[in-house]
Amino acid sequence: MSIATSTEPHSAESEIPDRPRTLAEKVWDAHVVTKGENGQPDLVYIDLHLVHEVTSPQAFDGLRQAGRPVRRPDLTIATEDHNTPTLAIDRPIADLTSRTQIETLRRNAEEFGIRLHPLGDVEQGIVHVVGPQLGLTMPGITVVCGDSHTSTHGAFGAMAFGIGTSEVEHVLATQTLPLKPFKTMAITVEGELRPGVTAKDIILAVIAKIGTGGGQGYVLEYRGSAIRSLSMEGRMTICNMSIEAGARAGMVGPDETTFAYVKGRAHAPEGEDWDAAVEYWKTLATDEGAAFDAEVFIDAAELEPFVTWGTNPGQGVSLSEAVPDPAQYVDPNDQAAAQRALDYMDLEPGTPMKDIRVDAVFMGSCTNSRIEDLRAFASIVKGRRKADHVRVMVVPGSARVRLEAEAEGLDKVFEEFGAEWRFAGCSMCLGMNPDQLAPGERCASTSNRNFEGRQGKGGRTHLVSPLVAAATAIRGTLSSPWDLETAGEEAR
Amino acid sequence: MEKISVIEGVAVPFRRSNVDTDQIIPAVFLKRVTKTGFEDALFHGWRQDPDFILNRPEYAEPRILIAGPDFGTGSSREHAVWALRDFGFRAVISPRFADIFRGNSGKQGLLTGTIAEEQVMELWDRLEAEPGMSARVDLVEKTVTVGELSFEFDIDDYTRWRLLEGLDDIGLTLRDEARITEFEGSRESWRPRTLPVR
Ligand code: SF4
Numbered sequence: 001m002s003i004a005t006s007t008e009p010h011s012a013e014s015e016i017p018d019r020p021r022t023l024a025e026k027v028w029d030a031h032v033v034t035k036g037e038n039g040q041p042d043l044v045y046i047d048l049h050l051v052h053e054v055t056s057p058q059a060f061d062g063l064r065q066a067g068r069p070v071r072r073p074d075l076t077i078a079t080e081d082h083n084t085p086t087l088a089i090d091r092p093i094a095d096l097t098s099r100t101q102i103e104t105l106r107r108n109a110e111e112f113g114i115r116l117h118p119l120g121d122v123e124q125g126i127v128h129v130v131g132p133q134l135g136l137t138m139p140g141i142t143v144v145c146g147d148s149h150t151s152t153h154g155a156f157g158a159m160a161f162g163i164g165t166s167e168v169e170h171v172l173a174t175q176t177l178p179l180k181p182f183k184t185m186a187i188t189v190e191g192e193l194r195p196g197v198t199a200k201d202i203i204l205a206v207i208a209k210i211g212t213g214g215g216q217g218y219v220l221e222y223r224g225s226a227i228r229s230l231s232m233e234g235r236m237t238i239c240n241m242s243i244e245a246g247a248r249a250g251m252v253g254p255d256e257t258t259f260a261y262v263k264g265r266a267h268a269p270e271g272e273d274w275d276a277a278v279e280y281w282k283t284l285a286t287d288e289g290a291a292f293d294a295e296v297f298i299d300a301a302e303l304e305p306f307v308t309w310g311t312n313p314g315q316g317v318s319l320s321e322a323v324p325d326p327a328q329y330v331d332p333n334d335q336a337a338a339q340r341a342l343d344y345m346d347l348e349p350g351t352p353m354k355d356i357r358v359d360a361v362f363m364g365s366c367t368n369s370r371i372e373d374l375r376a377f378a379s380i381v382k383g384r385r386k387a388d389h390v391r392v393m394v395v396p397g398s399a400r401v402r403l404e405a406e407a408e409g410l411d412k413v414f415e416e417f418g419a420e421w422r423f424a425g426c427s428m429c430l431g432m433n434p435d436q437l438a439p440g441e442r443c444a445s446t447s448n449r450n451f452e453g454r455q456g457k458g459g460r461t462h463l464v465s466p467l468v469a470a471a472t473a474i475r476g477t478l479s480s481p482w483d484l485e486t487a488g489e490e491a492r
Numbered sequence: 493m494e495k496i497s498v499i500e501g502v503a504v505p506f507r508r509s510n511v512d513t514d515q516i517i518p519a520v521f522l523k524r525v526t527k528t529g530f531e532d533a534l535f536h537g538w539r540q541d542p543d544f545i546l547n548r549p550e551y552a553e554p555r556i557l558i559a560g561p562d563f564g565t566g567s568s569r570e571h572a573v574w575a576l577r578d579f580g581f582r583a584v585i586s587p588r589f590a591d592i593f594r595g596n597s598g599k600q601g602l603l604t605g606t607i608a609e610e611q612v613m614e615l616w617d618r619l620e621a622e623p624g625m626s627a628r629v630d631l632v633e634k635t636v637t638v639g640e641l642s643f644e645f646d647i648d649d650y651t652r653w654r655l656l657e658g659l660d661d662i663g664l665t666l667r668d669e670a671r672i673t674e675f676e677g678s679r680e681s682w683r684p685r686t687l688p689v690r
Contacts, residue, residue: 033675034668043668045675047683057525065527066493068662077686097523104525115686136684166570166599166661174665176672266690269682277682 020287022184023253024219027159027284031142033176041178047141048153049171050127051078051114053105054432055146059169060108070112072175077136078109079117081126082432086395086422089119098433112172125398125424128152128366132236133400135265139254139281144171149366149448150249151242155235156262157254157284159219162243182248183293185218186286189226191300196481198376199234200368200446200465202226202298203241204306204316210296212314215247218294221286222252226300232261233372240367241448244313253285305480307353308450308463310341315450317353319468319480325349344452345460346440353478356462358442361392361473362455363419363466365429365447369397371404373446373466378410380470380481381417387476392419393435395427419473431456444472493601495658496631499582501555503627503638504545505619509560513593516564516572530575546579550624554579556636558615558627559586564593573600583629585636585645587612598651599661603631605645614641631656 016029033043049072056078063070070076083098093099102119109116117123123130128149131137143153143160146168153160167177189202207214220242227235235252242250252258259278262268269277304318315338317324326338326349342349347356363369363377374396386392394414396402402424405411411421428435429447431454437443439458446469450461462478471479521533538544545551557576563586564572573596576584583603597604618638619625628637631652635642654664665672 034671043665043671045672045679047679048686058527061525061527066660066662074685074687100525115689136686138682138684141683170662170665173662174669174672175676176665178661178665267684267686273680273682276680280680280682 020290022286022290022292023157023221023251023284024159024182024184024249025290027140027142027157027251028181030140031159036178036180041180043176044142044179045176046144046171047075048131048136048143049076049175050131050143050145050147050150051076051105051168052082052127052145052147053080053101054082055165056108056168057101057104058165059146059172060104060112062166062169063112063172066173068173070114070172073113073115075175076114076172077117077131077134078105078114079124079127079130080105080119081124081424082426082430084119084124084425085434086425086427087434089423094434120399122399122403125396125401126366126369126426128236128240129370129397129401129424132156132232132261133265133398135262135268138262138268138277139258140284144177148243149240151247152236152240152366154219154239154242154249154251155232156258157251157281159249159251160239161249182219183217185215185220185247185294185296186292187220187222187296187298188224189222189298189300190224191226191302192229193226193300193303196305196467197300197303198465198467199230199237201303201306202300203238203244204308204313204463205298205303206238206296207241207245207314208306208316209298210245212244212312213246215242215245218247220245220247220250221292222250223286224298224300226298227252228255228257230257231372232257233370236370237367237373241313244448254281255285305465305468305482307444307468307478308461309345309347309353310338311344311450311452312341313448313450313463315341316463319353319478321353323347323349323351323353354483356442356478357476358390358444358462358472358478360437360441360443361386361390361469362395362428362443362445362447363393363469364395364397364422364427365445366397366426367448368446368466369395369401369424371401374401374405374410375408377466377470378413380467380484381419381473382413384417384474386418386473390473390476392417392473393422393428394419395422395435396424398424417473428455430454431459437461444469444478493658493660493663496582496601496603496655498631499555499603499629501582501626502551502553502624503556503558503615503619504551504554505616506545506557506559507616510562510565511559512566513564513569513572514566517569517575519567521575522569522571527574528578530571531578531580533571534575534579548623555582556627556629557581557584558612558619559584560612561587561609563589564597565590568592568596570596570600573597573602577602585612585615585629598654601655601658601660603629603647603655605629605634605636605647607636607643607645611643615643
């Protein structure tokens with residue numbers, strides 16, 4: 001019997017092919033510890049492991065059972081986000097399960113020597129906001145976390161993907177993962193975005209185009225002039241939702257925008273290290289002539305503010321369109337899925353999206369809760385009042401983002417607008433903490449998943465950008481910033 | 493993971509087919525934060541019935557489960573394997589297993605072997621004639637033996653090898669530990685470090 005776990009020495013160096021390579025291939029090749037043979041996976045080194053309270057307890061318990069330490073506590077960092085309340089954070093967490101998960105993480109971090117940013121700490125927040133903000137996320141590294149939205153970190157030109165609890169244990173114990181290489185897909189977005197159209201609209205349009213399974217097995221590389229012109233926050237928004245297209249990861253080639261974002265952050269390289277890093281990072285761009293396994297093209301100039309009407313992120317249309325008729329789908333499965341979605345969402349085919357009245361607006365989540373997102377939201381709501389019937393919640397992605405926003409006076413803008421200004425966490429992105437929709441409530445949300453019950457049992461979610469969330473909060477129906485001008489509602 | 497070559501102990505004639513993982517462990521138990529201590533959750537619904545086989549004193553300390561076809565179907569929860577293991581089971585013999593359950597079992601050190609359905613029925617009859625009797629599962633010979641009955645079971649070579657060697661996924665990777673250490677030696681100094689706190 002032959003077991004190929006590569007006891008044969010195999011230098012990773014010698015494996016690097018002499019042909020044009022994609023960004024994803026370059027990062028992969030640089031992390032192969034042992035090359036798998038006979039269809040066995042490669043053993044891939046992990047540079048950065050992010051940990052949170054929900055998917056880690058059994059992994060630590062597994063280590064304890066086997067008497068294994070954490071191999072590299074210095075490449076591991078933990079924070080609390082999914083279960084944490086966003087009000088009265090100094091009081092004990094009311095829900096027992098949530099409290100147990102948080103307390104378990106604290107005990108595990110202590111026992112295994114892992115750095116933890118608990119509730120109340122300035123670096124606490126959504127794990128995917130914390131990594132970049134500390135300067136830990138950088139180009140050319142591998143990042144994993146027991147959370148599917150780890151794809152966010154790909155915005156820096158890192159290879160970043162979500163893993164399951166058994167894999168979390170594997171990384172804690174070995175700092176590696178056995179993995180088979182992913183396929184690559186180029187998503188090229190060329191042209192100039194119109195004012196009011198943002199990164200969120202690009203990714204919602206991409207998912208509507210390729211479908212929620214379209215990216216399965218692929219690493220998506222976002223390219224083209226429209227992507228290049230985005231800020232790091234915008235790129236993170238796009239990579240974040242790669243998983244919603246079924247992809248393992250999303251990536252953007254690092255450039256001056258990336259370097260400028262990383263430079264000077266607490267854990268960014270300094271001095272000679274910085275120079276060496278940048279020199280290397282500049283070599284990571286996909287080579288001219290490198291082959292992708294699949295390619296998709298999008299014309300940025302054609303995009304409009306986008307919104308979902310259904311119960312998966314692929315069920316979206318431009319805001320200027322209407323709720324689709326399930327009869328328009330050829331595939332009977334799609335037809336049935338659309339009908340089920342409309343029933344759940346309580347929508348009639350043909351209803352203009354802009355006539356849909358919402359009960360709540362949620363501004364937050366790892367997709368859109370960084371400082372730039374809050375600024376974008378504030379730029380629209382400043383000096384205005386929200387529609388009376390709408391509840392508006394603004395939740396910063398991390399405690400540090402909250403401080404930054406307050407230093408800029410954004411909290412005042414939100415409060416004068418009539419919005420609730422909360423503490424950092426996943427909040428209403430998922431119904432795991434006190435922030436939830438009531439059954440039947442309809443919400444315009446800057447988060448990433450509109451699954452049935454995602455924001456609370458029976459809640460109805462429309463995914464939107466921060467600008468659309470702001471315009472919707474003002475008008476009380478799904479709206480784009482364009483509607484504010486044309487409707488003459490420019491109160492200022 | 494413990495090395496397994498021979499498992500000997502009380503065998504349970506489990507006259508049920510299509511035992512899905514929701515039956516093995518209901519969803520309410522998935523909120524726990526440990527990987528052990530699931531013995532109370534195993535077959536929680538069925539154990540409410542005092543006549544359920546695992547409630548009988550002869551089967552208080554079982555080691556081997558002889559089940560009907562399609563064991564472990566449904567949800568992929570690893571907890572199903574943990575619960576069986578925590579209850580004391582070290583091997584499950586069935587004519588057919590769900591793929592994911594079988595994969596999870598192999599990773600967690602629970603032996604799963606397949607034999608023909610008629611052979612399972614013969615074992616059931618034999619075990620029921622003498623409740624609480626022992627069986628012997630020999631992974632080296634790939635046999636399951638109850639009294640005078642002995643059958644060869646199927647298990648894939650790779651899983652068998654891992655169980656014989658006591659290697660879980662992590663154990664397997666750590667066989668390459670020298671390579672990992674060597675790789676770490678060549679990592680550039682600009683790569684991120686979470687410690688010390690800056
Ligand atoms: S904000 Fe939402 S999607 Fe992001 S990590 Fe938290 S729960 Fe997951």
